[in-house]
Every structure is written in structure tokens, then in C-alpha cells.
Amino acid sequence: MNTQYERDGYLIGLAERLRARGLxxxxxxxTVTDLAAHLEESGxxxxxxxxxxxxxxxxxxVPDTGVRAPGAADKPDEARGPGEASEVVETWRWTADTYVDEELLNRFGDEGWEVERVDAIGRFVSHRDVAQPQRWEYRRELVTRGREGLDERLAPEGWEACGTWVVYAWFKRPRAASLGPAARVESPPPVPERSRFFSRRFYGLLAVLALAVAVAGISVAVGDEDASSGLGFLVGLLAGAVAVVGVAWALQMWRGRRT
Known part of the structure; x- marks a missing residue:
């Protein structure tokens, strides 16, 4: 019996049913990615x-509440023990450049969004307890020379690692320790419709790179006194446009300020 096929077939069928219900x-x-990860982690x-x-x-x-947490107990709020997760959570994946990521993390943290991890393409995988949303705060650390001792240094202040990507590590902590009951979000806003947040500075960096490509092509044409050589050079550069965008992303990650 191919259990891998059965598991994937179940998730594919579930995805079709979710789409049919309007999610x-x-x-x-x-949702399906998180459920697959749960199955992998639990074996x-x-x-x-x-x-x-x-x-x-x-x-x-359901579309307005997101995912039912796997294995959560079916209990009313008053019967749930301290620190026990709610049965229903909202899930959201989003990304931002390092000019604005920390500001946005704290803004969304005040709306009850808790970051679980940063995925392979740099998105913040977040969830929010529907019944008892709590405020979170975040900080980012530069880890170009490794993170030896970083977790231990921040742990006494309540910071917990919640993701790494390229040269950065992000940490979170609940605001309940400092705010008490006020840390609960009484009327959380709906799940944001956007999933990408890039600043003007990031787009400015992309524009500078595009201008550099154009200038390089023109310079070759003028130097050779042959427009076709410059055109060929420019076409070659444009053929690597995807790589240029990737470099731009990496550069802006490096240029983000250390917190």
C-alpha cells in the first residue's frame, strides 16, 4: 500500500473541496501546506x-476563519487551560523587504498575528487564534557570523526564535507579560488581502539596477561604434533579468538596518 500516495491524494481532494466551498x-x-507539514512532523x-x-x-x-488546528480539543474558551491553543486559527503567509519588515511585523503582531517560521522563499508563515487573539512583538538580528549564543542571550528577555533567512534571524515574544489582559486583541481586523509589502526604497533599488543595465548596454554600443554590439549586450543582460531581480532582493536584505 502506497501511504505517500494516499496522503497526497487526501490533501489534493481536500484542496478541491476547499476551493469548491469558496476558500x-x-x-x-x-492550509494544505500547513497540514502536510503537520503530517510530516508528526510522522x-x-x-x-x-x-x-x-x-x-x-x-x-471556512473562508473567514481559516484552518482548524490539527488535534485541537473541542473545548469552550472557559474550559481551555492556560496556554492551551484555541481550536480555530487563521493562517496567512506574507513577505516584505528589510526596510519595512520589522515595522510591519510589530504592526501585524498588534493585530494578533504570530509568526511560526520563515519559509524557503522568505515569507512569514503566520497564524492568529480566532477565539483568543493575543498581541506579539518582534525584533530582527543580523547573523552574518553565525548565531552562537544569540538565542541564549535573548531568552532571558522572553524572545523566542521564529525564523531565519539569508543573514537575518527574527524573534518574537508575547506582549501578555508586559500588558497583562490588555494584550488580548478585542476586535481583530480581517486577514489582510495583500501578501507582499515592498517599500519605495526597495523599488528604487530595482530602478537603479535597471538603469545600470541600460547604461551598460549603451556604453558598449558607443565604445564599439556599433549599435548592434550594444543591443546584443543589452539583450544578453535582459535575458538574465530574473537573476538581476534575485540579486536585488539579496542586496536589499543585506542593506536592511540591524536592530
């Missing part, structure tokens, strides 16, 4: 045994 495509992707091979029949499980996933 937006990006939320479907985030569970039988997805249906873990989550129940796909039709019934899909009925528990």
Missing part, C-alpha cells in the same frame, strides 16, 4: 485517520 486559492495553498501516514473524512474536514475550514 481563496492562496488560503487553500497555505502520521494516514491523513484521513488524523483529520477525518475530507468532506467533513473541509466543512470545518
Amino acid at each position: 481563496p486559492a492562496d488560503r487553500v495553498e497555505a 502520521t501516514e494516514d491523513a484521513e485517520a488524523e483529520f477525518g473524512p475530507a468532506d467533513e474536514f473541509a466543512a470545518q475550514l
Whole structure:
């Protein structure tokens, strides 16, 4: 019996049911990705045994509240123990450049969004407890020379690592320790419609790189007194446009300020 096929087949079927129920495509992707990660981490091979029949499980996933947390107890708020997670959470993946990421992390943290990790393409994988949303705060650290001792140094202040990417590490801590009951978000705003937040400075950096490419092509043409050589050079550079954008992203990550 191919348990991998059965598990993937279950998730594919679940995704189809979620789309049929009107869940937006990006939320479907985030939901299925998180569920697959849960199965991998728990070592569970039988997805249906873990989550129940796909039709019934899909009925528990609604567009305005997001994902039912796997294995959560079916308890009312007053019966839930201290620190016990709510049954229903909202999920959201988003990204930002390092000119604005820390500011946005704290803004969204005040709306109850807790970052679980940073994925392979630099997105903040976040969730929010629907029944008891709590405020979070964040900080970013530069880790170009490794992070030896960094976690231990920040732990006494309540900071917990929540993701790394390229040369940065992000840390989070709940604001309940300093705010008490005021840390609860009484009326959280809806899940943001956007998932990408890039600053004017980042777009300015892209513009500078594009201008540099154009100037390089013109310079070659003028130096050779042959427009075709400059054109060929420029076409070659434009053919690597994807790589240029990747370099731009890496550069702006390096240029972000250290907190």
C-alpha cells in the first residue's frame, strides 16, 4: 500500500473541496501546506485517520476563519487551560523587504498575528487564534557570523526564535507579560488581502539596477561604434533579468538596518 500516495491524494481532494466551498486559492495553498507539514512532523501516514473524512474536514475550514488546528480539543474558551491553543486559527503567509519588515511585523503582531517560521522563499508563515487573539512583538538580528549564543542571550528577555533567512534571524515574544489582559486583541481586523509589502526604497533599488543595465548596454554600443554590439549586450543582460531581480532582493536584505 502506497501511504505517500494516499496522503497526497487526501490533501489534493481536500484542496478541491476547499476551493469548491469558496476558500481563496492562496488560503487553500497555505492550509494544505500547513497540514502536510503537520503530517510530516508528526510522522502520521494516514491523513484521513488524523483529520477525518475530507468532506467533513473541509466543512470545518471556512473562508473567514481559516484552518482548524490539527488535534485541537473541542473545548469552550472557559474550559481551555492556560496556554492551551484555541481550536480555530487563521493562517496567512506574507513577505516584505528589510526596510519595512520589522515595522510591519510589530504592526501585524498588534493585530494578533504570530509568526511560526520563515519559509524557503522568505515569507512569514503566520497564524492568529480566532477565539483568543493575543498581541506579539518582534525584533530582527543580523547573523552574518553565525548565531552562537544569540538565542541564549535573548531568552532571558522572553524572545523566542521564529525564523531565519539569508543573514537575518527574527524573534518574537508575547506582549501578555508586559500588558497583562490588555494584550488580548478585542476586535481583530480581517486577514489582510495583500501578501507582499515592498517599500519605495526597495523599488528604487530595482530602478537603479535597471538603469545600470541600460547604461551598460549603451556604453558598449558607443565604445564599439556599433549599435548592434550594444543591443546584443543589452539583450544578453535582459535575458538574465530574473537573476538581476534575485540579486536585488539579496542586496536589499543585506542593506536592511540591524536592530
